[in-house]
Amino acid sequence: MRPGWWVAIAAALAAVVLVVAVPLTSHLRHPGEAAQTPSAEPPPAVTYPALAPLPTIPLAAPPPAAIRLNDSGPEVPVVTRIPTDKKIVFITMDDGTFPNPAAPRLFAATKLPATLFLISKTAAKTPLYFKSLVADGARVEGHTVNHPYGGLKGRSEKVQHSELCNSAVQLKQIFGSTPKWFRPPYGTYDQTTLRTAKQCGYQVSVMWEASVIDGVLCIAQHQFGAGNPLQPGMILLMHFTQNFEHDYRTLLAAIQQSGYSVGRLSDYLDQTRAPKTGPHPSLVVPKPVTPISGPLCPDVAAAQASQSAAAAAAAAQAHASPTTTAKD
Secondary structure (H helix, E strand, O other): OOOOHHHHHHHHHHHHHHHHHHHOOOOOOOOOOOOOOOOOOOOOOOOOOOOOOOOOEEOOOOOOOOOOOOOOOOOOOEEOOOOOOOOOOEEEEEEEEOOOOHHHHHHHOOOOOOOEEHHHHHOOHHHHHHHHHHHOOOOEEEEEOOOOOOOOOOOHHHHHHHHHHHHHHHHHHHHHOOOOEEHHHHHHHHHHHHHHHHHHOOOOEEOOOEEEOEEEEEEEEOOOEEEEEOOHHHHHHHEOOHHHHHHHHHHHHHHHHOOOOEEEHHHHHEEEEEEOOOOOOOOOOOOOOOOOOOOOHHHHHHHHHHHHHHHHHHHHHHOOOOOOOOOO
């Protein structure tokens, strides 16, 4: 064997030892020495443009006592308007399907109370989002587990029991308190709904009179305006959508324009504040003193136009079809 070979073999062995030793010694530390791990870059903070000025809406002072609900029957009562002669309205929001990032900023800016009727399965997906709204004055109540298409009316007691009772359980797990009110999806319900709701521990079903759809405030299928104004005690509705900020500003502008304040529903419906005896005030909507006027809401107008077009098409088809007579 030539002498030069020994030099080559020794060099190769030294290289192998070096390769193996480096990763091993890189993990050795003196006692008490902190591990040297690469520091992860913190995610960049999400920044939003400054909010445009918002209408200034006063918070209504609470009444001396809450409404005494009639809980003597097998069904929960239904409230469509809070009985008051003061210029107060109440903001409610439904579903929670689209947790728009504008909502926490708007709630923090206005500090106005709102009642959130949340689909419990949806709320469970983004609980921190809704908890941030609660921290700025919102209250969470029930709106079923799945928001069944078409609503609860006409469904079996088993289905309604599952939707209402499981929703209460899930919302308590998320937010720490059991909901006392509920809103039926689409506003449709039957006696089974109201009876089942009471069995599930709810105290009242909360409906609404006015709603914002795509930036338009509608009352009784007509657009808000001088001929169709807000009324004391009205419960207003909007949804968590991509247009949340636009809809919320529409709502606030109408409230400010009307000279109203925003009240807390709990000040009127919390039974711990209600008298133990006495009459049960009416919770139904009184008939309007004057006929409602003003343009139809966009969705109502579109539906009527669609129905008219379908009727016209059917009439044209019937006119164009040849008439046949029965043979003798």
